[in-house]
Amino acid sequence: YRWNGMLQQNMKDKEERIHPTQKPIALYEWTMLKFLEKGAKILDTHLGSGSSRIAADKLGFDLVGCELSEIHFNNQQKRFEIYKQQLRLGCSVPLRVAPSFTVFEERECSQANVIF
Numbered sequence: 001y002r003w004n005g006m007l008q009q010n011m012k013d014k015e016e017r018i019h020p021t022q023k024p025i026a027l028y029e030w031t032m033l034k035f036l037e038k039g040a041k042i043l044d045t046h047l048g049s050g051s052s053r054i055a056a057d058k059l060g061f062d063l064v065g066c067e068l069s070e071i072h073f074n075n076q077q078k079r080f081e082i083y084k085q086q087l088r089l090g091c092s093v094p095l096r097v098a099p100s101f102t103v104f105e106e107r108e109c110s111q112a113n114v115i116f
Contacts, residue, residue, distance in 0.1 A: 018075045019049035028055035036061065050076025054083050 015024060028051050036042070040061055044052045047065035053076065056063035067073040 015051075017049075018079060019072055022049040023051050025051045025054050025058075028052045029059060032056065032059055032061060047076055048072055050079050053080055057083070 015022070032040075032042075032055055042052065042056050042061050042063040044063060044065040047053065047067035049072070050065070053063055053065055057080075065076075067076065
């Protein structure tokens with residue numbers, strides 16, 4: 001299988017990066033549509049920027065996500081809230097919102113942050 005989304009021909013729709021290894025939402029959508037059956041449950045043990053969470057929500061899949069870093073967890077939560085606000089407004093094109101995300105820094109966490 002070949003996914004051409006990483007070529008990013010249209011730079012005006014490029015996602016803002018909030019995580020060092022952030023993948024495009026479109027990559028997760030493509031993967032989920034290709035390999036998951038309707039009603040599948042998803043476990044993302046490294047939630048990161050939340051791209052998988054947004055893709056799962058768009059496609060109607062249930063997702064449980066875990067993120068050890070509180071900073072990354074909070075950043076993806078803000079990103080997901082912006083995505084949900086866009087849905088309520090009926091926006092088909094992502095709004096160019098510049099939320100105040102916390103800058104990434106290494107730190108130890110004793111407990112994972114989990115969303116259901």
